[in-house]
Amino acid sequence: MSLGRRHIALEGVYNIRDLGGYATAQGTQTAWRRFLRADSPHALSEDGQARLQAEGLATVIDLRTGAEIAQTPNPFAKRAGVQYVHRPLFTELAPGTLAATADGSCPLLGFYQGALDDRHEALSDIMTLIAGADEGAVMFHCTAGKDRTGLVAALLLGLAEVSPEDIVADYALTEGLITELVAGFLEMSRQKGGDVVAYARLLAAPAATMRDTLAHLEARYGSVPRYLAQIGVAPGDITALSDRLHDSVPAR
Structure with missing residues (x-):
């Protein structure tokens, strides 16, 4: 999958991507500049912040824990013209604190499934907030823009009836964008005596x-609509999310 106009390259961030342009089951495509998925923007320059606002950014939803925010504050929390909201998917546990399984495999699948099954209230709150956000682009992010952000992105694309293959491909794009970020995380782990291979x-x-x-x-x-209904997202908010995701332009 080509990044094309999907990736917004800005100094200080690695993984800001637009969820627009994906073909849907209705024969249309997801709308551009409605939803942005991202890594933490804490190092984003003033020019980068202004660029995102020029692209239509109106709301920033920070999925990180309070401890993560205290360590790397969000510049949009005090920026005029942008609504900043902290909605942690987890209040204490961050994906980076997970340990490898006993057989050496990655525990991410269990983490993702557990989030879907056990974090209903948090996910319902996040999706409801997105549905009611002001007009303009909504950017949701965690630290690397991979795990917590990836789950929210998958739910949005699934609601838009984007194919599972495209949802998977969108998720996998992260790996090629965060190599420098990952290298920094691994070096910090190495300096602290951590298990770099597991990390x-x-x-x-x-x-x-x-x-x-x-x-x-x-x-x-x-299905995603049934999931959202089951976790408590109101029918009107599900409709609002769907309307916001869709574009009347036919898919190419």
């Missing part, structure tokens, strides 16, 4: 992980 597995974005996560959602809940 590297957590920082990967294997396509099979998202593919199996989507299969779990379908097997247990039936």
Whole structure:
């Protein structure tokens, strides 16, 4: 999958991407500059912040924990013209704190499935907030823009009836964009005496992980709209999300 206009390259961030341009089951495509998925913007320059606002950014939803924000504050929290909201998917646990499984495999699949099954209230709150956001682009992010951000992106694209193959491909794009970020994380782990090999597995974005996560959602809940309804997202908010995701332009 080509990044094309999807990736917004700015100094200080690695993984800001637009969810627009994906073909939907209705024969249209997801709308551009409605939803941006991202890594932490804490090092984003003033010019970068202004560029995003010029691109239509109106709302920033920070999925990180309070501890992460205290360590690397969000510049949009005090920026005029942008609504900043902190909505942690987890209040204490961050994906980076997970350990490798006993057999050496990556525990990300269990983490993703567990988030879908156990974090209903948090995910419902996040999706409801997105549905009611002001007109303009909504950017949601965590630290690397991979795990927590990846789950929210998958739910949005699934609601738009983007194919599972494209949702998986969108997730997998992260790995090629965050190599420098990952190298920094691994070096910090090495300096602290951490298990760098196990940590590297957590920082990967294997396509099979998202593919199996989507299969779990379908097997247990039936579909993304049914999942959202079951976790407490109001029908009107599901409709608002769907309307915001879709574009009347036919897919090419």
